[in-house]
Amino acid sequence: MWSVPVPIPGNPLGYTLVYAIESPRGPVLVDAGWNHPDAWAALSGGLAALGLDVSTVSGVVVTHFHPDHAGLAGQVRQASGAWIAMHENDAALVRLMNEFAAREHAAFQTDMLRRAGAGPDEAAEAMGERPPPPALPDRELRDGDLVDLPGRKLRAVHTPGHTPGHICLHLEDADRLFTGDHVLPDITPHVGIYPYDREDVDPLGEFLDSLDRVRDLGPLDALPAHEWIFPDVAARAAEIRHHHEEKLERLRALLAQRPQPLTIWEVAAMMTWNRPWDELAPALRGMAAGEAAAHLRALEARGQVRRVAGVDAVRFHALDS
Structure with missing residues (x-):
């Protein structure tokens, strides 16, 4: 089993750790990296340095x-004939993305930002470019499924939150867990709602439940997709859960101090990020609003805040504790 750092051009994360696991049929990769020539050179060259050919x-x-994570999967398949597998929930999103025209995506973003309370200029600036959709998978996984890896036991553990179909992969014969973006050693993954004002999902609630599930797997060695490998994934999962519970309580208290309901955009501007709101790039403000929306929705699901439908934008206010 090896790891290959594959760069993410222009991204502060730096790289995705792609893992290669030996198999009698040829290596199986956990993730593939960003679809970019430099990333492809790093992946194929990194495998070659290990004595592996991407064609195998x-x-x-x-x-x-x-x-x-999925960007280069299609190119790997073209080079080797490999299968691509992902959870069925994310596979459904990939199919939707492939059917969604770019102009429809722009209209979707504009309307979503408007309903969140962003002004016209802010909405225009916060609209990020849509990357090309990843390749459609050949195989769809469900929770508990074993990955096609002869001689090993690699089991899918459904851990929604960061995406609806995020999975960790438990290498049961080696007491290791490939955590993707679900549990990282120093940072926490983005958990947002898109569109921001959806009422039928609770991604942060699902994320917290998924952290409990990972914690219950015990002190396994963690192999994340970013940063570095670390021990005792259970302890880190509990730490991340505590972080979000504190964040939820601060947000509830903040809303309780305000006499009038606030839009999602106003809430996002008041929350604590890794830099002040005024210093966040427009696209990062859009992501922050998505995360604010997920925290508001989690509080709403707990009966601690209530949404108020408005003509221009949805708003939220705190209920008595």
Whole structure:
């Protein structure tokens, strides 16, 4: 089993750790990296340095559909004939993305930002470019499924939150857990709602439940997709859960101090990020609003805040504790 750092051009994360697991049919990759010539050179060259040829890869299991994880899966398949597997929930999103025209995506973003309370200028600036959709998978996984890895036991553990179909992969014969973006050693993954004002999902609630599930697997060695390998994934999962519970309590208290309901955009501007709101790039403000929306929705599901439908934008206010 090896790891290959695959760069993410222009991204502060730096790289995605792609893992290669030996198999009699050829290596199986956990994730593949961003679809970019430099990333492809790093992946194929990194495998070659290990004595592996990308043309011998038998499969790519993707922890989730984001472009820094699934972007090169299609190119690996073209080079080797490998299968691509991901959770059925993310596979459904990939199919939707492939059917969604770019102009429809722009209209979707504009309307979503408007309903969140962003002004016209802010909405225009916050609209990020849509990366090309990842390749459609050949195989769809469900919770508990074993990945096609002869001689090993690599089991899918459904851990929604970062995406609806995010999976961790438990290498049961080695007491290791490939955590994707679900549990990272120093940072926490983005958990947002898109569109921001959806009422039928609770991604942060699902994320917290998924952290409990990972914690219950015990003190396994963690092999994340970013940063570095670390021990005792259970302890880190509990730490991340505590962080979000504190964040939820601060948000509830903040809303309780305000006499009038606030839009999602106003809430996002008041929350604490890794830099002040005024210093966040427009696209990062859009992501922050998605995360604010997920925290508001979690509080709403707990009966601690209530949404108020408005003509221009949805608003939220705190209920008595």
